Amino acid sequence: AKPYDDATAHDDPGIPLHIDADVLTQARSSVQATYDRIIKDLDEAIKYLPGSLQILNRNRPCKPAALALLSRVYLNMRKYDMALDCAEKSLNIYDKIIDYNSSSNLKTNDETLYQSELGFGNLIFNSAAARLGCKTLINSNLLRLYSSDDLRLQKYFKRSEPGDTIRGQSYAGLAWPFGGLAVDELYLIKSECLARKDDIPGAMAVLNSLIKNRYKTGTFKEYTATTKEEAKNIILAERRKELVFRGLRWQDLRRLNKEGENISLRRILNGKEYTIAASNEDLWVLPIPPDELRYSGIQDNPRD
Secondary structure, eight states, X not given: OOOOOTTTTTTSEEEEOOOSSOTTOOOEEEHHHHHHHHHHHHHHHHHHSOSSOOTTOTTSOOHHHHHHHXXXXXXXXXXXXXXXXXXHHHHHHOOOOOOTTTOSOOTTOTTEEEOOBOSSOHHHHOHHHHHTTOOOOOOHHHHTTSOTTBTHHHHHEEESSTTOOEEEOOTTSOSSOBXXXXXXXXXXXXXXXXXXXXXXXXXXXXXXXXXXXXXXXXXXXXXXXXXXXXXXXXXXXXXXHHTTTSSOHHHHHHHHHHTTOOOOEEEEETTEEEEEOTTOGXXXXXXXXXXXXXXXXXXXXXXX
């Protein structure tokens, strides 16, 4: 569906909402109805979930994880006050950050609120796939964002063999990409929301408390900013570096273009250039699979 927009959400087609036993109900609800249902389900879940983190069973839901997901939902809706409130409520329950200098393995690390893996990306992370010739090209512009003292270069990227292409590694040390919820994301949400409220010192303090744990000891120079725009740009750059391979970048790009960031995508494959212009809203919405269209008869998304 299209990214959330207050002005059009009641009219934009969302997803089919199956809220009764009739599995054949296929009409697409509006984007507004879709988000309303997500929020209603999360609000209801928060009432009944365990109040503390399931330390030994991080693949079981709990209240801080549900609040973290709700914070992410509000961020995507660009309702920054609500995103900040949910992030702070989650962090008030659990806010542990790990130091990459002393963490040799990220597997099921102490920042994890809810453990989950994404169903895509084994070509990025699976070494067996790499041996079969499935090479992953990491955008060189992304790699250049990291300082040589930034330990995330070692944690998040790996060169399988000399001369091989660099491939991604998963936050939390999984075989496939991490698709769960973690404290570091909440720090970034809180920092961005504070910056958007013009609380620049607060935003930088939250960001620095996270990022200092990602650099070699004694090398991190704390971020400072004098304007809201400067603070926001710093935070969004760190968000891109910290949350790499977690399936969040596409959501961020759509959200940020709604904020007027004017971000276009450009890739060159086998000598041919592919571009998604920021202004072409149709191409920022994924097409519905042909089988789904054929069996259900639901409305497809337009493609320019």
